[in-house]
Amino acid sequence: MGIRQLTGFLLLVPVVIFAANNNKHHNFKKAMFFISNDTVPVKKTDPKLTHLEKRALKIFPNPVKDILIIGTLSSKSNAVNKVHIFNNLGELIYQxxxxxAEHxxxxxxxxxxxxxxxxxxxxNGSISKFIKV
Incomplete structure (x- = not known):
């Protein structure tokens, strides 16, 4: 499927901006922007890029007290292999x-x-995903 065109739409897009200063500090900013061009190209996402999202990670309990559990649908080589936790200031506090993965x-x-x-x-080795906990 080629690129589709959206015409005459105003899109509001919420985003979280992640900027790495070095290995220890990261900045997270919430922002909202809109696209008001008459024509906006929309491209289908490569299925490989959304693999981590499709696996439907489950993070629980919420709120977390002593143990954070990441539930995955796979314990194979394409499963989660790195975990980092950042505080609200973007500082790396756990890696x-x-x-x-057990069970x-x-x-x-x-x-x-x-x-x-x-x-x-x-x-998971090729794709990273950020989750607010």
Missing amino acids: NSSII NQIKINTENLKPGVYYLKVN
Whole structure:
């Protein structure tokens, strides 16, 4: 399928902007922008790019108290293999590149984290996804 054209639409698009300063600090900004051109090209997304989303990660419990559980649908090589947690200031506060899923669950001890908003970055080797927890 080729590129489709949208004509005469006003699109409001919520985004989270992620900017890496170095390995320890990251900035998260919420923004809203709109597209008001008469014609906007829309391209179908490559299925490989949405593989991590299609696997429907489940993050629980909410709110997290002592253990954060990432439920996955696969324990194979394409499953989550890296986990990072950032605080609301974008500082890296947890990372694990040696993920071992037991019964399709990854458990992370969070008892030393202060109450607040955190961002979980999960990676399956080729795709990263950010989740607000």
